[in-house]
Amino acid sequence: MLNQNQIEQFHRDGFLVVENVVNAAELQGLRQQLEAWIDESRGFAEAYGETIDGRSRFDVDPADHSSEHPALRRVSSPTEISDAYFETAIHSNMAQMAGELIGGSGTRFHHSKVNAKLPHTATTVKWHQDFPFTPHTNDDMITALLMVGEVTEDNGPLQVIPGSHKGELYNHWQDGRFTGKVEDEVETEQCQKFVSCTGPAGSVCFMHTRLLHASGANNTELPRYLFITVYAAEDAVALSDNPLPSVHQGQLVYGQESGQVRMTANQLKMPQKPKGASFFVQQAGLEMA
Numbered sequence: 001m002l003n004q005n006q007i008e009q010f011h012r013d014g015f016l017v018v019e020n021v022v023n024a025a026e027l028q029g030l031r032q033q034l035e036a037w038i039d040e041s042r043g044f045a046e047a048y049g050e051t052i053d054g055r056s057r058f059d060v061d062p063a064d065h066s067s068e069h070p071a072l073r074r075v076s077s078p079t080e081i082s083d084a085y086f087e088t089a090i091h092s093n094m095a096q097m098a099g100e101l102i103g104g105s106g107t108r109f110h111h112s113k114v115n116a117k118l119p120h121t122a123t124t125v126k127w128h129q130d131f132p133f134t135p136h137t138n139d140d141m142i143t144a145l146l147m148v149g150e151v152t153e154d155n156g157p158l159q160v161i162p163g164s165h166k167g168e169l170y171n172h173w174q175d176g177r178f179t180g181k182v183e184d185e186v187e188t189e190q191c192q193k194f195v196s197c198t199g200p201a202g203s204v205c206f207m208h209t210r211l212l213h214a215s216g217a218n219n220t221e222l223p224r225y226l227f228i229t230v231y232a233a234e235d236a237v238a239l240s241d242n243p244l245p246s247v248h249q250g251q252l253v254y255g256q257e258s259g260q261v262r263m264t265a266n267q268l269k270m271p272q273k274p275k276g277a278s279f280f281v282q283q284a285g286l287e288m289a
Contacts, residue, residue: 001093002100010101014165014211017197021093021204022146029084030148031201034075034114034225041065041072051076053245055275061123071121075114077246078227085112088146089229090253094204098142098231099254101206104262106234106255110134110141111244114148115226117156117218124156126181127191127214129164130230132172133180133243133271134209138264140233141209148225151198156218158205158226159194165210169268178272182212235262241273 002018010016022030041048041060049057057076065071078085088094089112099107111134117123130143151157167190170182182191191212197205207213209230218224232238235258242249 001097007101010206010208013162014208015160015162015197016101016206017199017203018097018206019199019203021097022088022202024202026084026088026092027148027202030088030227031225033082033084034116034148037075038070038072038116038118041070042067051245052080052247057081061121064122069120071118071123072116073121073123074116076244077112078114079112079248080246085114085227086248088227090248090251094144094146094229095231095253097204098144098206098229102140102142102231102233102254104140104233104235104255105258105260107231107253108234109246109248109251109253110230110232110238111242111246111249112227112229113244115228117215117224119218119221119223122217124217125215127187127212128172128181129170129210129212130207131169131209131266132268134230135239135266135268135270136232136236137239138233138236138262139209139266140236142231143207143209144229144231145197145205145207146227146229147199147201147203147205148227149201149223151203151224151226152220152222153196153198155220155222155224156215157224158197158207159214159216160197160207161191161194161212164190164212165208167210169210169266170212171269172271173269180271233262234258235260237261240270243271243273
């Protein structure tokens with residue numbers, strides 16, 4: 001589904017934005033479901049719902065959420081509660097493209113989530129890499145970010161450092177706890193010349209698991225909706241608990257089973273699984289080791 005130039009661009013830069021991956025009918029189903037969840041969140045003052053490990057499924061920004069001004073920022077494992085999100089994560093063009101970019105024998109579903117930035121909400125994501133959250137025996141992993149609505153330069157887009165996936169794995173621990181962000185010195189030295197990943201609804205940004213990335217607040221009237229799905233090479237075996245466990249974890253979405261385990265040389269400190277609804281509490285320093 002992807003041409004050779006696109007595949008080469010992904011491996012060179014560590015990310016690739018592809019438009020029109022999801023059609024209008026699929027998008028409508030995803031958006032209607034998300035807007036229903038946002039409306040539901042008006043009735044809650046804090047994180048609510050429950051995932052299979054007992055944590056909250058729906059996470060709201062405690063500093064910004066109210067019934068009049070909802071700030072739902074995360075829906076964990078939406079594939080478990082929505083057929084539309086399940087089909088998009090497992091049986092869509094997005095899953096096929098992720099498989100082509102990963103290459104090898106096949107590709108598995110690892111986890112998924114919705115990250116929302118509603119109009120004029122303060123939610124931000126600090127600079128980090130994904131692999132320290134989900135270490136595997138090899139790092140052939142992709143985070144696919146589907147733009148359920150339009151993403152612009154101003155409504156909190158993903159920001160990436162091209163080529164940083166070829167560099168080192170940075171420390172995501174400070175003061176004895178897993179903060180899920182790089183140290184301030186790394187941000188100052190490595191994260192200033194970023195590219196914003198924007199596009200119309202239906203676009204997908206495919207991002208290598210080692211790529212440095214972040215995102216800012218949404219200061220506009222346009223909501224920013226991302227359906228984020230993580231895929232791993234079929235022969236990559238997880239070395240830590242899934243931060244967002246799902247009944248669909250490990251499902252093959254592309255290729256075939258090899259029965260092999262492939263290992264590459266990486267060194268990092270194992271992550272801590274968040275106790276709260278999402279990693280936002282870790283990045284904000286609200287969880288102690």
